[in-house]
Amino acid sequence: MNDVAPLSLYVPEPEFRPGDEPDFSGVKIPQAGSVRRPEIDVDPEEIHDLAYSIIRVMNREGEAVGPWAGYLDDDEALKGLRDMMTVRAYDARMLTAQRQGKTSFYMLSLGEEAIACAFQRALSPGDMNFPTYRQQGLLITAGYPILDMMNQVYSNSKDPVAGRQLPVMYTSKKHGFFTISGNLATQFVQAVGWAMASAIRGDTKIAAGWIGDGSTAESDFHAALVFASTYRAPVVLNIVNNQWAISTYQGIARGRAATFAARGLGFGLPSLRVDGNDYLAVYAVAKWAVERARRGHGPTLIEYVTYRVGPHSTSDDPSAYRPQKESDAWPLGDPVERLKNYLIRKGVWSEERHAQAKAQIESEIAQLQKEAEKNGTLHSGPKPPPRRMFEDVYKEMPLHLVRQRQEAGV
């Protein structure tokens, strides 16, 4: 009677697991310069193809080519290189500090530096980022003191958030960096609300939301897209597709069924996909989307294609779920190396100057680390006063908290 075969559950698997030889030759990477650049007021309907391609500027020879080239001069590109090198040096130092037991936790952005660093350069003072925990490049590029970042990571006596937050959960209104939450995707829809507020008040500031590939599966991703589209909010919605959500490859969030950028199409959002390891391309696309938002043409969704080279966090060991050499096989290379080669080819940079700059940045970071440690580390030295634990739950401390603070004896 039953002529139907039993159903079976499909569970996506990454192509490569530990021990496999990673091979990304099947990943389609368009040639640099091959994707068109529409006007910023383009009708989203006319650029559906851009959600399925990858905007790239730097070719294999290190030349900037195509319609998205020419948006950064050499001085700005050199600043970008320095920003990325600073982020990388900072990450390395904090990773070591965690391994030495000076703090409980750290998360690096190795391989993803171009995205946050270039995006920040496309913003104006007063704009607001709603970042995840992997956009430290926004803060560093915006000129936030690295000493304060370290104080936060160490939860020491000078910690700007008074020892209340896990390391890397920075905040700085002044630098356009919204307080980071451990709860994923929540900030994506908050960014839309901030942008709506700017529009309600007739302001000219714009917001930028940030999310990872894995977190696009969260409900707030959907909420952000529908609200952004409904109210044409001046917001840039950034998806950083680094292929991995802890141990889960992006296929579990259905990244291969369609691109993450393509998710914007059903909401009527212009949706672009960009080489996340190409500083020049990230900058050009960010500038396009920021201008579009600022001039009242509405939101943009951008997917940055990159690769999470480091562990998810200091509590993670990627060799348990992916090949150790997978990042080397990743076809979009290293963002720092690529921008360096571009600048060397232009004759404004050299291997020697690069080595010198690297040593100098690393020495500056090491010096700052010494200063930060004078303010204490998680397990030794001065700490934020314990009474601060009871403050700022509310603007004014209610009676029950006054009583509890007295009970705690602080």
Add this chain to the structure above:
Amino acid sequence: MARMTMIEAIRSAMDVCMERDERVVVYGEDVGYFGGVFRCTQGLQKKYGKHRCFDSPINESGIVGTAIGMAVYGLRPCVEIQFADYMYPAYDQLTQEAARIRYRSNNDFTVPMTVRMPTGGGIFGGQTHSQSPEALFAHVCGLKTVIPSNPYDAKGLLIAAIEDDDPVIFLEPKRLYNGPFDGHYDQPVTPWKKHPLGEVPDGHYVEPLGKAAIRREGEDVTVLAYGTMVHVAEAAAKETGVDAEIIDLRTIVPLDFEAIEASVRKTGRCVIVHEATRTCGFGAELMAVVQEGCFYHLEAPVIRVTGWDTPYPHAHEWTYFPGPARVGAALKKVMEG
């Protein structure tokens, strides 16, 4: 002074705040053109424009999440969740975000936001139009939770909530929208215009958050209640002749410890009444407060009269709802103890 229903008082509060402060914006599902499914926002869009009062997509997390972003920007959003029963998709935004942004950012960012939600039963609303989720908010540090019981308080407390610099959950007992309800479902409801607390000033005034109100002074027993149950307790006191002191908490966080402790120390007895389910309901916290603060003054065990620990039923509304008969029985029982 004007005679207002609770709906009109709530609308008037938003009108006053929108008039006084351009940063106040109002939105939610069906809140704009239509004026809300309970008419609480009627006329606001016409008066203040679509950028101040507007309809939202059906997404509670989106409503609260965007309101948080707006509050962070510097606006004072007053948003609506159509029924408190539907706040759950927004619970992440309320508890992990709104409640903690001031704390986690060390005052760098703040969330002066009000979230209005019709709450409570007694209207044949069944499982998803009758819930009283206040305990789920009271347990969250960083949120304030307000529940008015009459038009005068509703307006004054809502203005206070909108002007407050912390996130406020404003629960509106929808059974009280058109008139005070004392649980006598078989008798006609008197409209607010015949009740002294239906007299509401037209302009700006504030009822402070964190302050309870004594609805009936008494010597025998303290009744702690809020929302619809204030009126049920008044009826039960009248019908039993027990000289109960009825305290309308109005705000459950921050709680008015002084008012509660002073009253129970005076009467030596306490009955706690709420519509919400019993286990881990807010009554459990009130019981702990009374036990800790008034133990040596107590002459009988504290009694709770609450909804049963079941989902809110449709057909058995009046077996579930803690009406005057159940509250009255508790008053008599506590007097025997």
